[in-house]
Amino acid sequence: QVQLVQSGTEVKKPGGSVKVSCKTSGYTFATYPISWVRQAPGQGLEWLGWIGTYNGNTHYSEKVQDRITMTKDASTKTVYMELRSLRSDDTAVYYCGREYFDWISNYGMDVWGQGTTVTVSS
Amino acid sequence: VIWMTQSPSLVSASAGDRVNISCRLSQGISTYLSWYQQKPGKAPDLLIYAVSTLQSGVPSRFSGGGSGTDFTLTISGLQAEDVATYYCQQYYAFPRTFGQGTKLEIK
Numbered sequence: 001q002v003q004l005v006q007s008g009t010e011v012k013k014p015g016g017s018v019k020v021s022c023k024t025s026g027y028t029f030a031t032y033p034i035s036w037v038r039q040a041p042g043q044g045l046e047w048l049g050w051i052g053t054y055n056g057n058t059h060y061s062e063k064v065q066d067r068i069t070m071t072k073d074a075s076t077k078t079v080y081m082e083l084r085s086l087r088s089d090d091t092a093v094y095y096c097g098r099e100y101f102d103w104i105s106n107y108g109m110d111v112w113g114q115g116t117t118v119t120v121s122s
Numbered sequence: 123v124i125w126m127t128q129s130p131s132l133v134s135a136s137a138g139d140r141v142n143i144s145c146r147l148s149q150g151i152s153t154y155l156s157w158y159q160q161k162p163g164k165a166p167d168l169l170i171y172a173v174s175t176l177q178s179g180v181p182s183r184f185s186g187g188g189s190g191t192d193f194t195l196t197i198s199g200l201q202a203e204d205v206a207t208y209y210c211q212q213y214y215a216f217p218r219t220f221g222q223g224t225k226l227e228i229k
Contacts, residue, residue: 035218037220044207044209044220044221044222044223045158045160045166045209045211045220045223046220047211047217047218047219047220050216050218059216059217060217061217062123062217095165095166097165097166099213105153105171105172105175106154106171106172106213107156107168107171107172107177108154108155108156108158108168108171108211108213109156109158109166109168109211109213110168110171110177112165112166112167113165114165115165
């Protein structure tokens with residue numbers, strides 16, 4: 001079945017960097033893009049960016065675009081999200097999700113990873 | 123940026139009730155709108171895509187509708203297991219955007 005499995009919990013200091021992985025399985029990797037979303041404690045969902053898994057094209061949120069990089073590794077069917085110059089307000093659960101489409105419709109994010117907790121604290 | 127205003131932020135209803143959640147957008151998005159359900163401590167689940175199409179396995183008491191800039195998620199015959207936070211999302215343009223969320227409680 002289709003699965004997205006993310007890397008584990010991270011604790012980082014302010015000013016540091018974090019790289020979260022999202023390993024895909026159960027479908028053709030290069031067909032469907034991946035979006036990254038985060039959720040700060042007690043808050044709503046915030047979209048961070050999108051990567052096309054065919055050619056690596058990216059789109060980022062203006063809020064984090066100077067600090068974020070999304071990459072892919074087709075050989076391992078894995079997508080990565082790196083966030084730099086971490087601040088306390090980057091503390092959140094980070095999710096990856098597949099943007100699915102077929103010949104009839106675009107679906108939005110149909111399968112999500114389990115989430116990765118990133119804590120930024122001195 | 124396409125802004126999304128979701129309301130209400132909190133709704134409390136009784137089992138068996140009908141609940142409506144609204145999502146209003148700052149511009150038209152064709153049919154590129156989805157609804158997600160998120161239970162505490164879990165990742166969101168896709169409920170509805172393309173405004174009104176139920177994702178496989180989603181109970182028929184959930185429905186979506188609307189057009190232009192105004193969209194609605196309806197739950198008919200509320201059940202205890204529907205307690206969750208619900209989000210709308212547009213995937214018509216970048217940046218993707220989410221509504222602020224609606225927390226649903228059972229009286």
